[in-house]
Amino acid sequence: MPVKHTHIGGQAVLEGIMMRGKLNWAIAVREPDGSIYTEQHDLVSANRNHKWLKWPIIRGMWGFYETMVLAIKAFGISAEHAGETEEEKLSQGEITLTMFLGLGLAIALFIVLPAVVTNLVVGNSVEQPFMWNVVDGVLRLVAFFTYIWAVSRIKDIRRVFAYHGAEHKTIHAYEAGLPLETEAIQKFGTLHVRCGTSFLLMVMVIAILVFSLVPGKAILAAWGVSAKIWVLLFNIGVRILLLPLIAGLAYEVSVKWAGSNPDSRLVKILLWPGMQLQRMTTSPPDDSMVEIAVAAMQLVIEREEAAVGGETPEAVPAID
Numbered sequence: 001m002p003v004k005h006t007h008i009g010g011q012a013v014l015e016g017i018m019m020r021g022k023l024n025w026a027i028a029v030r031e032p033d034g035s036i037y038t039e040q041h042d043l044v045s046a047n048r049n050h051k052w053l054k055w056p057i058i059r060g061m062w063g064f065y066e067t068m069v070l071a072i073k074a075f076g077i078s079a080e081h082a083g084e085t086e087e088e089k090l091s092q093g094e095i096t097l098t099m100f101l102g103l104g105l106a107i108a109l110f111i112v113l114p115a116v117v118t119n120l121v122v123g124n125s126v127e128q129p130f131m132w133n134v135v136d137g138v139l140r141l142v143a144f145f146t147y148i149w150a151v152s153r154i155k156d157i158r159r160v161f162a163y164h165g166a167e168h169k170t171i172h173a174y175e176a177g178l179p180l181e182t183e184a185i186q187k188f189g190t191l192h193v194r195c196g197t198s199f200l201l202m203v204m205v206i207a208i209l210v211f212s213l214v215p216g217k218a219i220l221a222a223w224g225v226s227a228k229i230w231v232l233l234f235n236i237g238v239r240i241l242l243l244p245l246i247a248g249l250a251y252e253v254s255v256k257w258a259g260s261n262p263d264s265r266l267v268k269i270l271l272w273p274g275m276q277l278q279r280m281t282t283s284p285p286d287d288s289m290v291e292i293a294v295a296a297m298q299l300v301i302e303r304e305e306a307a308v309g310g311e312t313p314e315a316v317p318a319i320d
Helices: 058-082 092-121 129-151 155-175 196-213 216-223 228-241 243-260 265-281 287-306
Strands: 009-013 016-020 024-030 036-042
Touching: 009 058, 009 155, 009 287, 016 058, 016 155, 016 287, 024 058, 024 287, 036 058, 036 287, 058 092, 058 243, 092 129, 092 228, 129 196, 129 265, 155 265, 155 287, 196 228, 196 243, 196 265, 216 228, 228 243, 243 265
Parallel strands: none
Antiparallel strands: 009 016, 016 024, 024 036
16 A cells, blocks of 8 residues: 655544644544534744755754644643533633643653662763763663553543554555545554654653764863762753753654655664554553544644645644
């Protein structure tokens, strides 16, 4: 079956799915009464013709930022429409606060905690920089796997993961040129090469390589810094500051390159761990979830088909 690899990506939210194309993003949410609420908006990047948005790495950094912004908006919409009572519905402010708290928790869990534990196990990074970075990276991966395993045990999160599976299946069907009908969509698997889970794992791996190249010992010596606490704070600060760069590099590997060459043997080898990790973050969806994915996907497809013949920005693959 011929496959047309697309730039369309998406994200599972509360009782719904958000799909993102090159011109707009759309969300579909199952409301308590069983009806489907849909909403779509223009992409900010679609109206910007800055050449730097197409530069390698830079486009990944911008894409990661835009994805985070859309995630806040999409979760806000889903929280507003998925709750059965007013008490269950969250305001946009509450959603934004929750997302920022989640980001803070992620920094504490995946950056600060591994660095502190590595300092206790290995000692000062100035004395053993290579070993320090390796242990820190391994601990970060362990924390990531543990977190994914833990949240996958939560009932409500498992339902979100099923919507995640519906999103992947729908994109597979679209790429295969099949009609977006439930029966055809359900025949596909829930794993996808451009999945955000694989992207995050690639971020973790590339981070180990990038942090190992940072000349921390030379920088600290030039600054005259030797106190253990300041060395630790330096390492934590560097890891936070370099996150955008690492995200940009990971985007080029796991989204741009791998997304364009999913049948390459090298791609399959490099992304195999991330693909297996998706077995924890995706679940087989029921037909009603697939219906939601199709509703969101149709709004993106219709917008892009309507723009055929006109000027449209270069399609940048979205993190799926």
